[in-house]
Amino acid sequence: MKLPEKLTKLKAYDPITGSYAVRLDANESFFDLPQVLKAKIADRIEQIPMNRYPDPVATEVVEAFAAYYGVSPDCVTAGNGSDEIITLLLGTFLEKGAKLVTVAPDFSMYGVYAALSEIEVVTLQKQENLQIDMDALIAAAQNAQAVVFSNPCNPTSLGEPREAVIRLIENAPDCLIIVDEAYMDFWDESVMDLVTKYENLIVLRTCSKAIGLAACRMGFAVMDTYKTGLLRAAKSPYNCDAVTQSICATVLRETSILRHCCDEIILQTQRLYAGLCNLQHLYPDLIENVYAPRTNFVFVKTAYAKELFEQLAQRGIAIRCFPNGLRICAGTRREQTLLLSELEQILKPE
Numbered sequence: 503m504k505l506p507e508k509l510t511k512l513k514a515y516d517p518i519t520g521s522y523a524v525r526l527d528a529n530e531s532f533f534d535l536p537q538v539l540k541a542k543i544a545d546r547i548e549q550i551p552m553n554r555y556p557d558p559v560a561t562e563v564v565e566a567f568a569a570y571y572g573v574s575p576d577c578v579t580a581g582n583g584s585d586e587i588i589t590l591l592l593g594t595f596l597e598k599g600a601k602l603v604t605v606a607p608d609f610s611m612y613g614v615y616a617a618l619s620e621i622e623v624v625t626l627q628k629q630e631n632l633q634i635d636m637d638a639l640i641a642a643a644q645n646a647q648a649v650v651f652s653n654p655c656n657p658t659s660l661g662e663p664r665e666a667v668i669r670l671i672e673n674a675p676d677c678l679i680i681v682d683e684a685y686m687d688f689w690d691e692s693v694m695d696l697v698t699k700y701e702n703l704i705v706l707r708t709c710s711k712a713i714g715l716a717a718c719r720m721g722f723a724v725m726d727t728y729k730t731g732l733l734r735a736a737k738s739p740y741n742c743d744a745v746t747q748s749i750c751a752t753v754l755r756e757t758s759i760l761r762h763c764c765d766e767i768i769l770q771t772q773r774l775y776a777g778l779c780n781l782q783h784l785y786p787d788l789i790e791n792v793y794a795p796r797t798n799f800v801f802v803k804t805a806y807a808k809e810l811f812e813q814l815a816q817r818g819i820a821i822r823c824f825p826n827g828l829r830i831c832a833g834t835r836r837e838q839t840l841l842l843s844e845l846e847q848i849l850k851p852e
């Protein structure tokens with residue numbers, strides 16, 4: 503039996519497995535939920551009628567999300583992680599053979615999901631400084647049906663200012679502009695408030711990063727009410743389970759905890775950045791560049807990525823390795839101190 507090439511040629515996403523004392527590889531929050539909140543959640547889960555299907559539009563979660571971010575709940579669709587939302591958007595808002603513009607480096611899954619929907623991907627390389635050439639992207643968008651990119655970006659940690667994104671949206675009115683704001687809680691250049699102003703704008707959000715619920719699988723598409731209606735009709739009816747809905751609604755209402763955690767993560771990211779800059783200063787031949795982060799992780803440009811990654815792994819510290827650099831997620835103060843001192847020992851000449 504012959505299976506389609508789009509399937510057999512797929513390379514599976516390859517997260518680190520195994521057990522590490524320190525995990526700084528997946529851009530998760532380093533805060534688990536406070537015990538009191540876990541107890542409250544346990545209580546709520548006990549009340550769920552497990553024999554019943556969940557709320558198909560996750561009303562409670564959507565309302566809590568909308569209240570926290572100041573958007574209308576009628577513009578929000580909940581999904582099983584933003585990964586599900588991306589698959590769905592590409593598979594339903596674009597036709598087979600449509601052209602999608604991506605940028606590189608960026609989140610690798612966009613290309614995978616596009617390939618499965620038989621969408622043609624055109625990739626624009628970023629500039630030497632790892633920022634997007636917005637004029638080139640606007641030009642590419644003219645004969646494409648959609649553009650997707652993360653802002654701020656995974657893995658570079660850099661962001662495109664709101665004004666630049668607006669310029670893209672306004673100058674490509676016939677092209678769907680999908681802005682993946684998975685890390686925008688850590689920066690302040692969101693365009694989410696503009697989804698009712700621009701018909702061609704879709705913003706993606708997730709509970710996996712700043713909200714600290716990667717275990718739960720909850721992501722969101724934010725766009726005008728007409729398209730929201732279409733996406734809700736296109737999704738599978740019970741895409742978000744009742745347990746996840748209950749947990750996410752509870753946590754999204756804890757706005758002061760969320761803001762506190764976010765501030766603390768930003769603080770630790772800046773501390774990590776300063777520590778890595780210091781190492782670059784000491785070993786400029788080994789570490790080429792450390793980028794000022796707009797996210798909860800830091801990108802380090804180095805020709806020795808693989809060696810450094812492997813040596814840290816041997817010492818029980820997991821980070822993410824790319825061909826030309828390392829992506830290191832903010833951890834607790836203790837975890838970062840350990841990372842920086844191990845890294846310095848590895849870099850230090852014998």
Ligand SMILES: *Cc1c(COP(=O)(O)O)cnc(C)c1O
Pocket residue numbers: 529582583584585586609652656682684707708709710711716719720721
């Ligand atoms: C982590 C991440 C997501 C989140 O995906 P979920 O499926 O919601 O966990 C989406 N986009 C980017 C760029 C990410 O880094």
